[in-house]
Amino acid sequence: MSDGIxxxxxxxxxxxxxxxxISGATISEVGSHLKGANETVIDATGLVALTGxxxxxxxxxxxxxxxxxxxxxxxxxxxxxGFTTVFAMANTLPVADxxxxxxxxxxxxxxxxxATVRPIGAVTVGLEGERLxxxxxxxxxxARVRVFSDDGKCVHDSLLMRRALEYVKTFxxxxxxxxxxxxxxxxxxxxxxxxxxxLGLTGWPAAAEESIISRDVLLAEHIGARLHVCHVSTAGSVxxxxxxxxxxxxxxxxxxPHHLLLTQxxxxxxxxxxxxxxxxxxxxxxxALRRAIADGIIDIIATDHAPHPLExxxxxxxxxxxxxxxxxxxxxxxxxxxxxxGICDWARVEQLMSLKPAEIGRLNGHPxxxxxxxxxxxxxxxxNSRSVFDINRLKGRSTNSPYLGMEFxxxxxxxxxxxxxxxxDGELVDEQIVAECSKLSQHEGLSS
Amino acid sequence: MRHLLSTKDLSRxxxxxxxxxxxxxxxxxxxxxxxxxxxxxxxVVNLFFEDSTRTRISFEVAAKRLSADLINFSAKGxxxxxxxxxxxxxxxxxxxxxxxxxxxxxxxxxxxxxADAGWINAPIINAGDGKHEHPTQxxxxxFTMRRRVFGGNSRGVALDGLRxxxxxxxxxxxxARSNLWLLRTLGADVTFVAPETLVPFGARxxxxxxxxxxxxxxxxxxxxxxxxxxxxxxxMQTSYFPSQQEYVRNWGLSDQRMQxxxxxxVIMHPGPMNRGVEISSRAADSPNSSVxxxxxxxxxxxxxxxxxxxxxxxxxx
Numbered sequence: 001m002s003d004g005i006x007x008x009x010x011x012x013x014x015x016x017x018x019x020x021x022i023s024g025a026t027i028s029e030v031g032s033h034l035k036g037a038n039e040t041v042i043d044a045t046g047l048v049a050l051t052g053x054x055x056x057x058x059x060x061x062x063x064x065x066x067x068x069x070x071x072x073x074x075x076x077x078x079x080x081x082g083f084t085t086v087f088a089m090a091n092t093l094p095v096a097d098x099x100x101x102x103x104x105x106x107x108x109x110x111x112x113x114x115a116t117v118r119p120i121g122a123v124t125v126g127l128e129g130e131r132l133x134x135x136x137x138x139x140x141x142x143a144r145v146r147v148f149s150d151d152g153k154c155v156h157d158s159l160l161m162r163r164a165l166e167y168v169k170t171f172x173x174x175x176x177x178x179x180x181x182x183x184x185x186x187x188x189x190x191x192x193x194x195x196x197x198x199l200g201l202t203g204w205p206a207a208a209e210e211s212i213i214s215r216d217v218l219l220a221e222h223i224g225a226r227l228h229v230c231h232v233s234t235a236g237s238v239x240x241x242x243x244x245x246x247x248x249x250x251x252x253x254x255x256x257p258h259h260l261l262l263t264q265x266x267x268x269x270x271x272x273x274x275x276x277x278x279x280x281x282x283x284x285x286x287x288a289l290r291r292a293i294a295d296g297i298i299d300i301i302a303t304d305h306a307p308h309p310l311e312x313x314x315x316x317x318x319x320x321x322x323x324x325x326x327x328x329x330x331x332x333x334x335x336x337x338x339x340x341x342g343i344c345d346w347a348r349v350e351q352l353m354s355l356k357p358a359e360i361g362r363l364n365g366h367p368x369x370x371x372x373x374x375x376x377x378x379x380x381x382x383x384n385s386r387s388v389f390d391i392n393r394l395k396g397r398s399t400n401s402p403y404l405g406m407e408f409x410x411x412x413x414x415x416x417x418x419x420x421x422x423x424x425d426g427e428l429v430d431e432q433i434v435a436e437c438s439k440l441s442q443h444e445g446l447s448s
Numbered sequence: 449m450r451h452l453l454s455t456k457d458l459s460r461x462x463x464x465x466x467x468x469x470x471x472x473x474x475x476x477x478x479x480x481x482x483x484x485x486x487x488x489x490x491x492v493v494n495l496f497f498e499d500s501t502r503t504r505i506s507f508e509v510a511a512k513r514l515s516a517d518l519i520n521f522s523a524k525g526x527x528x529x530x531x532x533x534x535x536x537x538x539x540x541x542x543x544x545x546x547x548x549x550x551x552x553x554x555x556x557x558x559x560x561x562x563a564d565a566g567w568i569n570a571p572i573i574n575a576g577d578g579k580h581e582h583p584t585q586x587x588x589x590x591f592t593m594r595r596r597v598f599g600g601n602s603r604g605v606a607l608d609g610l611r612x613x614x615x616x617x618x619x620x621x622x623x624a625r626s627n628l629w630l631l632r633t634l635g636a637d638v639t640f641v642a643p644e645t646l647v648p649f650g651a652r653x654x655x656x657x658x659x660x661x662x663x664x665x666x667x668x669x670x671x672x673x674x675x676x677x678x679x680x681x682x683x684m685q686t687s688y689f690p691s692q693q694e695y696v697r698n699w700g701l702s703d704q705r706m707q708x709x710x711x712x713x714v715i716m717h718p719g720p721m722n723r724g725v726e727i728s729s730r731a732a733d734s735p736n737s738s739v740x741x742x743x744x745x746x747x748x749x750x751x752x753x754x755x756x757x758x759x760x761x762x763x764x765x
Binding site: 193197203319 | 561565649651
């Protein structure tokens with residue numbers, strides 16, 4: 001293992017300026033004026049140090065769609081974005097609906113070493129929405145799956161959703177629902193509005209999301225189960241979730257960075273980079289989602305990183321795939337939309353993007369703060385940097401980012417995972433070095 | 449004007465000037481020798497991803513009357529049906545040296561994709577894209593209205609004060625959208641008549657009056673023009689309306705409703721008509737009907753558009 005790292009004069013999320021010493025896979029010392037020993041010393045003056053970011057909603061595409069992304073390329077994108085853990089959605093091929101598939105995904109993550117990969121299990125076999133998948137087997141496998149989702153599709157059958165909530169509760173898991181009434185959104189292309197009608201693109205009404213969330217929170221209340229709502233996109237959904245939380249229902253909600261910044265107006269270009277599911281909504285929705293973060297109604301930010309090859313986007317809008325990559329751009333977008341607008345401070349960002357998603361996903365060993373004895377999972381952000389987000393910032397296999405050419409505040413500078421650097425000075429650490437560090441760190445984990 | 453993608457982005461001056469050039473074109477069509485040498489040596493491509501014999505032939509006649517070389521590139525029987533992408537098709541047409549591309553596509557925005565993506569440099573003319581727009585149809589409709597109302601004094605005139613009622617499946621109609629934007633730009637008042645299921649979501653923000661009852665619209669608006677849209681009977685299967693009989697009774701232009709219309713009303717239909725459904729045969733064949741004028745005016749308007757976009761000086765971008 002390396003001889004450790006000493007970060008000098010970093011700013012913690014509460015504003016404290018301190019040195020951080022990392023030895024092995026843990027934070028060994030936090031304090032002022034630590035003396036450098038035989039270790040790598042990195043000047044972190046002006047950088048905000050956060051516990052490593054955790055993305056509860058990533059599409060890594062492997063197995064099955066390796067032309068879009070692999071576990072390796074997707075976790076490289078994650079490291080570049082300051083993430084130390086990603087939860088990988090189940091819509092692979094084969095679908096992650098058996099212990100074998102989730103264990104394979106977990107192993108690929110360990111081998112790559114850029115981030116912890118926590119597989120999400122499918123709720124239903126093949127995401128078909130007909131019968132429960134091998135939830136118990138996945139929960140009890142070496143991948144210890146705790147989050148179950150048919151994301152990309154909604155568990156729309158009410159009885160099946162009830163059973164899923166009940167059965168997943170058995171394993172202390174959570175169902176992460178993609179809330180979309182399928183009949184109300186047949187062939188839907190963008191937010192339903194005067195604009196969708198003007199553009200002649202079939203509308204995706206807000207009510208198709210809000211009605212499913214309404215039903216699901218009532219089911220969660222009735223059963224006493226946990227529910228997590230993926231990518232909340234409308235002002236109405238926020239009101240439903242607010243109501244549910246006031247009633248004490250165990251519901252958590254996520255929002256994506258793009259729903260906090262971009263609006264449906266972008267569809268006017270017919271440029272399919274802006275085609276995403278749920279769709280970009282009105283400015284009123286964006287503002288309501290930001291307020292919901294300030295009010296604590298929305299619990300976490302998750303990227304819904306959805307890589308697609310060029311040809312899936314370089315075509316007619318209605319022929320194009322849904323989704324955008326988001327790991328590399330998450331921090332700049334969040335800083336621009338939430339921090340620089342005064343809605344959040346960095347401590348709240350740490351909650352939204354690290355601590356709370358770790359808790360929802362029952363992620364073991366994630367640091368609860370940057371302090372001695374905690375796992376060394378860290379992200380260092382330079383909030384004073386301002387730059388154009390260009391294609392070189394994308395480190396995954398796909399380039400379907402809606403942000404190319406836009407200017408943002410904030411950039412991730414260093415990422416530390418399991419005590420070793422995966423990103424240094426904005427550059428990814430070499431694949432072989434990271435894989436070697438990962439192997440050593442797992443050995444130490446076993447021997448300690 | 450570099451492309452013609454929609455009527456929404458046409459200014460009043462641009463629209464009137466297209467209509468005036470179409471008047472010039474119409475005049476040349478009265479001569480024995482109808483063919484002009486204007487576009488000799490230029491290649492116009494009719495790129496049709498969706499069947500539309502009428503629109504395709506209209507552009508074909510227009511291009512030929514201007515002496516352009518015309519290539520018909522239709523999805524059926526070409527590589528498109530084997531899954532060739534819009535990008536490859538566009539780049540192929542660029543390599544073949546197309547000077548203008550007329551595109552009809554079932555995807556909304558396909559014409560704008562061709563104009564914006566940088567795959568091809570030629571001017572793009574939207575001949576109907578999904579549920580979005582059909583600008584040359586709206587221009588030929590406006591041209592027809594102007595001629596009916598102003599006759600020989602049409603040049604330079606807009607449509608201020610005209611009362612236009614458009615009836616039928618507005619929700620799925622690119623013709624209704626293109627007409628609304630253009631008619632409003634030209635100063636006409638537009639009333640949409642349809643059951644709520646066939647009104648585009650959010651259309652109350654568009655500046656059209658929306659009325660559900662056709663008889664009320666006829667009495668209250670006293671329309672200068674009634675435009676009937678084709679209704680697709682498959683819509684019954686998807687619960688837009690319960691039955692053909694109910695549709696005809698409430699929204700069809702029947703002989704009785706004809707009687708209630710002002711004497712000099714212009715009855716329009718973009719074709720093809722469902723006689724006995726949205727329009728009775730008597731209405732379609734009455735002297736008030738401009739259905740066949742619309743067809744011949746379509747050629748003049750498309751000649752004007754091809755000429756303005758393709759001949760040497762393209763004017764302001």
